[in-house]
Amino acid sequence: MSFLLSPRRGRSPLRAGVPALIAATLTLLAVTGCAGPAAAPGTAAEVKRECVASETPLTELAILDDPRAWVGPSTACLADADITAIDSPDEPQLPVTVVDDKGTEVTVTDASRILAVDVSGSLAATVFGLGLGDRVIGRDSSTGFAAAAGLPLVTTGGHQLSAEPILELAPTVILTDTTLGPPAVIAQLRDAGIPIVITTSKRNIDTIGTVIEQVAAALGVADAGTRLTEKVHAELAAVQADIESIAPADTADRPRMLFLYLRGSAGVYYLFGEESGADALITSIGGRDVAGEIGWQGMRPVTAEALVEAAPDLVLVMSKGLESVNGVDGLLDSIPALASTPAGQNRRFVDMSDSEILSFGPRTPQVLDALARAVYAPEQSGPIGE
Template identity: 50%
Template sequence: MRPVVRTCTPRSVLAVLAVVLVAAVGASACTSANGDGGTGPHGAHTAVLDDLDPQPVASTAAPVLPTTVRSFDGVDVTIDDVSRIVTADRYGTLTETVFALGLGDNVVGRDIAAEFPAAADVPVVTPGGQSLSAEAILDLAPTVILTDTSIGPKGVQDQLRAAGVPVVYFDPTRTLAGVSPQIIAVANALGVPERGAELAARTDDEIAAARSRAPDGENPLKIAFLYLRGTAITMIGGRGSGADSLIEALGAVDAGTASGITQQFAPITSEALIAAAPDVILMMTGGLESIGGIGGLAKIPGVAQTPAGKNQRVVDMQDGVLLSFGPNTGRVLDALADAVYQPADR
């Protein structure tokens, strides 16, 4: 399915889910996704998937159990029942993967980041966002728990394993290179390796198709990923943020990394943002909303002095979608390519 790109006035950005290009206070209606400095085309965009649900693979082979896998924490874990699966990580990746493997009906508990409609009725086991409750999870009578170290506390995960429930950890790193290995690792743990290979191949093909849309040229766009949660948490992404690999796949330059930021995230200062000089600013929609939308974003130190700020270049995407790095990754890249490179007035 093709992604949908919506254009918007700064006021309407608050009502949509997407990745944001910065706008100045009092900015006018959206126009284009290209340009630099204060002279090129400008505008805010919303990159939207027309269907947030993971698309299950065609294979219907039953899980082959028991199976023993090496958990990411180095422990060998044997799984002999996948009828009641709990998935919990910060990004919703594991839930998305299980649904795409065709085992969504077996998921009895999931993290709050898994926001797609097919999982809406599954109980949330991370009501606070990143904290697990052993009692709430054990009440679901899980037969296997899929998790990673992006969520916790680890003492709760250890308690679940001590209660006799198989707990499998996966790599918490979220990059394009890790998408297929993660899919295969989850499939192996659930006894459906053939489905995993099929899903990984499909996802690789979709990612490659989206990457092929990156324009050729000697002057690629510079895109900065900003992570905001109100004015108390204002960070710019650097190497290893996850967003950097998406930006590179779009044929652009990660502005934070290029400006010398070596950690995943660094506090935003006017000097850092002006030095990064992004043509586009990428954000989660929830982060944009948390600072009052486009008007609030323009008040972040340094934003108005960047090419992105001058051109009001805004592209936003749903929080649970942008950095999930699961089976929807190719479609996410496709939607971002539309939002970044195609004109808004269409």
């Protein structure tokens, strides 16, 4: 049986520069929960927060009259951080021959020991979503959901593959993309006789179905891939409709948002703009992508000029990133220009687990729901004490 994994040959538009930056800056840390500060309404007093999601439907929450005026940070929490597989998963029908995203023809004869790794954790989440999680034998540092957290880690330094630990796991098929390296390790593993399928490296809401279908084709469960894609798309449509119903009707009244990638210990402060995935995330939760409005492309070191021009009302960050700069106070000290923006003045930062916020996969509908709650109903995100 033969599947065409991707009709494209050569480089996709995003690969012209952004993916290399993804590999260098999107080193998502694997965590099983999130924790972050919050505030009482109208004040800057912060309390420690446990990541506990409300079971109340999004549209039934007490929504802020003006989400731009809230003072204080909040944390986005998934109701269930694990992956829910499709009903009645299929048994892989093998062998299959696919042409992967690099134009390489690959034949997969055995899917009993799967290694699915990329910088965002999307591939492993997809395999679990297809109901094949019991066949996964290792993980990358971005795969932090409970069902996979105990698997052996095969990436070092966040996004570097090492051949020795992978060979020890004896995978029968490897699914990856161009965000992990070095290429010499991929070549070494391929020389060892392991089928390696390279999927698209583009990660945004519009490519979730593409990734699912590529993974499913390579594992001999194409029909299951179609069912999972339909499930995720239906969930996305439902949650985006809910968000649209609670977000301000007038675009001018919607919160102006930015996504900052932070690694204080390394002195890394990046602003994510168009074609980074963060832009789609922001618009999907009813925000205005002000990085796009000022013409910010891809992922680049943040500048004071960009922050002042963008004037965000709210800034999205990863939980571990915020911790790495010692919280909101440390962030405002590290980037003084941020303190002069509406977000800085109101301490309006929304953090979410590093392994969830930009993962773009089967959990994306739940990620959008969680972020919307933190933006539009921050009081209901679960304070646990001083």
